[in-house]
Amino acid sequence: MRPPRPLPQTLAERPFPVAKALELGISPDRLRARDLDAAIHGARMPREAGLDTRCLALLLVCRSDAVICGPTAALLHGLPMPMRFAAATPLHVAVPPHAPAVRRAGVVGHRLSIDEEDVTIVREIVLTRLARTWCDLAACLTVPELVAAADSALRSRSTDADALRTAVEAYPDFRRRQMLRTALELADAASESPKESELRAIVILAGLPHPEANVVIRRHDGRVVARVDLLFRSYGEVLEYHGDYHRTDQRQWRRDRTREAELESLGYHVMEVTEHDLRRPHELVGRIARNLARRGWTGTVTHARGNGASHRR
Template identity: 25%
Template sequence: MRIDDQPFIGSEALTAGLVGKYDLRKSYRAIFPDVYLAPRVDPTLARRARAAWLWSHREGVIAGLTASALHGAKWIDDSLPIELIWPNARPPKGMRTYDYRLFADEYAEHDGMSVTTPARTAFDIGRLHRPGEAVARLDALGNAVALSVEDVIHLAARHRGARNLRRLEAALDRHDPGAESPQETWLRLLLVDAGFPRPQTQIPVFGPNGRARYYLDMGWEELKIAVEYDGEHHRLDRPSYRKDIVRLEYLNSIKWMVIRVVAGDRPDEIARRVRSAYDARLR
């Protein structure tokens, strides 16, 4: 048992003689009941997930956004509650428990813990979050792992009585693993809701040597129209800013129209700009 940089069960550490009662109380902090962590160690989502699993007597299954983060999905805040499939209606603060039915092939070992598979993780995320957020969370998971929509649909057929299956189906229909940020998901959904054909994501643009030189966030390759979301780093990071200038010059030279969107742009104005470019290319 390690008690240096990982959570541990206090009562087990006492029995094993790894720590005394006084030291346990004074030198460690309780993350969950009887689960401790050294105060100098950052309580990351992964460490808190392990603490929650230990609290469940090593029998719970890490699920939801916590599982998604462990599978490598980005944009998941370290401070979010740990989600655990475990029949306890009164979990401690910082944890959410669900008494869900699980089949044996819907979870697997991950770093010694039980964690829902990507398909089962997607099944839960798509049902438990509001429509726009559910799509963004599914996009992030699909961007990190090979997520099969067919596998999720097959899994949903097993759980016909589960809540919010229609919400899941709608989120899966709008899911695209090519989105590399929640802002890109938001922008793609905005375009679809504005009546544009569903844009392709991560469009490769080839250089003179025939190799992919750049990738465009989204757009319509046949019309050579791209729509991209520019984060703050594009403007504040000088090397990135210079690369953006060279990139845009090359795209313009091969007749790509690039509509750039930044935080604060109004949805109706974005749609108007894209419509102007779209109609111009259709003439």
């Protein structure tokens, strides 16, 4: 099979509107060639295009005041998103409230009030600024997931707590402000992973004692035994989040067992937490509470709203 005829330099390796290509004399047959992706109606882009290119293609065929928003903007800003958003499909785009929402295959259209100062450009893509993007995520994330996103942004210094707080208080959807305030109160730049952030938020929202994050535990002779994810120091209870690699990597699995044995020899109890546990926060909290109660905790679990999977979409 003959390779497709090369496109003009002005169209090569970038998304372009179909109308512009037709004006340049490109035939409809050439625009249907296998080297071009037609996923965005009215535009073409190279096959297997990444998120940036797909967003640029979408904006080419939208109103001039359209902006990438929500989960798509979060991914462009580098915020950690749950696996259900990892494929970056569909794309989220917003237009002003007076305009008709974008309706296209593979696209979620929004009508949002967005101030000019809440819009920025990243790698040529017009999108909501990070602080506004984080606020918009309240429509599709749980409070613990919002905490994970805020922790990451604060840790990378992409924004600061004051900017997030200002964005929350100015957010036009007043129904979600309390959810955002709660998440911001729990945010901590010291957190080192999104799942650790989610776990910490679940624990605190449930009314359990506030754990310390990333604590170094030493033997009596000063030798470092471990750096644990979360520690309830008064109760000697350790929480460790384990991703799949802790199970599939045999060397890591052996190190984990040795590390756990060392910690327990010093009087600590280690509880491993997985993604499966985070999806069932009430059950997870119950187990943690029972372990703490065995070691003297006499508090009460509250199971705060927004602490679980019911807010996931």
